[in-house]
């Protein structure tokens with residue numbers, strides 16, 4: 001190994017990079033099971049750090065058995081049917097539905113940001129209000145939302161939208177403002193109209209950056225989603241986690257947390273792939 | 286009546302305002318090929334933006350075809366100094382952008398007629414691609430896969446294909462090697478003769494200005510902190526004889542460096 005192996009010019013080999021990148025995962029998992037094992041030796045009834053076998057059993061039950069609250073229905077015999085009747089699937093579907101409703105509502109947010117950035121009247125009309133709105137702590141609106149929209153789906157989706165949309169609008173606005181004036185002038189001299197310029201010149205070239213901005217905001221989307229579900233909901237992944245906390249159901253909570261992380265990772269990966277596929281010209285910098 | 290009439294135009298930027306152009310007046314007849322010379326920062330690009338209607342002068346008026354234009358449109362083609370190509374479109378789509386938006390709105394682009402017409406646009410675009418000296422294989426590339434000189438040439442093709450009556454070019458040849466530059470100069474001269482377009486061409490190269498233009502205009506500041514004015518407006522004898530050129534170059538260069546802010550510095554460096 002060269003002497004300067006910790007310095008800027010070090011060039012770790014591929015094998016070393018891969019090994020290093022997995023080290024913390026291995027250490028974390030190892031430490032967990034070491035401590036869990038030790039606790040179970042002292043107290044076989046320990047519920048705080050379930051063993052791998054307990055978690056596997058908990059997850060198996062979650063993925064193949066219906067939730068407690070609708071146990072009444074006759075259990076189907078088919079494996080796939082059992083999965084689709086299971087607690088895990090029910091919760092995932094409920095959360096995913098709210099998630100995608102809110103994502104769909106970000107489309108108008110992007111369009112609003114685009115128009116604010118390009119059309120001076122739209123900019124003057126909306127900008128100050130949205131700057132103000134952006135500063136409102138969305139979670140503090142939660143009680144108001146529950147009073148105004150009831151405690152059903154609408155309130156939860158609105159919480160997400162109110163929490164995330166201003167950021168997306170302002171980000172789009174700034175990205176649109178960042179497009180060099182030469183581009184719009186050039187498009188007009190080629191005979192383009194205002195909407196050609198807005199949608200075919202400006203929106204198209206800021207789109208990959210907007211998608212990246214939405215990717216960065218996925219965390220906030222999930223944050224607001226979970227807050228809504230934990231406080232007022234009868235299904236959803238966060239509802240389940242909050243419910244199981246009352247019975248110390250760590251054998252299901254931990255796999256659920258990892259499941260949510262995996263889902264979010266997959267959504268992010270999907271968006272990154274989509275971005276690269278739709279915008280092959282875009283160089284991330 | 287001149288096609289472009291710039292009347293006592295002044296422009297100032299910043300706070301506190303610093304004048305850039307100071308009562309510039311210029312009348313350009315239809316079919317002229319005007320080359321604009323001047324030191325860097327003297328307001329050449331600003332003047333082009335004013336003619337485009339992308340900016341308003343602080344004082345004075347700019348009449349194109351007898352009226353004031355408040356926004357750029359397709360009568361005035363533009364090859365900007367930078368950011369001239371749409372980064373999200375291939376070379377071919379960049380060139381066909383003009384013809385497409387001229388004939389088809391956003392909704393009309395979904396009709397079958399559009400796809401039939403587009404084949405014609407593409408054929409035409411390949412013709413231009415060849416004229417500016419690019420390979421057909423470059424057509425599918427994105428702008429940032431091209432060299433600076435290739436980008437400039439695509440930007441010129443993009444502006445030429447819509448056949449604007451007035452063409453404003455801002456240092457359009459600055460990134461080209463001498464050989465390609467000669468070729469592009471011939472191409473522009475040829476297109477100018479064929480179409481009878483009026484061209485306003487910004488350049489830093491005095492020889493190029495004399496070779497291309499029918500008229501050379503020099504912008505320069507009288508004092509270091511005043512705005513630029515028209516210092517020299519020189520009709521180029523047609524055809525321009527080679528032995529005339531050195532004399533004209535000297536005249537042009539002395540006009541544009543009359544208040545050279547770098548002059549004291551260079552005198553200083555001579556002493557060292």
Ligand SMILES: Nc1ncnc2c1ncn2[C@@H]1O[C@H](COP(=O)(O)OP(=O)(O)OP(=O)(O)O)[C@@H](O)[C@H]1O
Pocket residue numbers: 298299305323324325326327328329330331332366
């Ligand atoms: N949007 C702007 N805001 C503030 N100042 C500006 C702006 N645009 C141009 N300027 C200033 O106006 C002056 C003229 O700029 P301009 O781009 O017209 O110069 P130029 O003659 O084209 O120079 P070059 O040959 O380097 O391209 C410069 O000093 C520049 O700093």
Ligand SMILES: [Mg+2]
Pocket residue numbers: 329330331366455
């Ligand atoms: Mg310039």
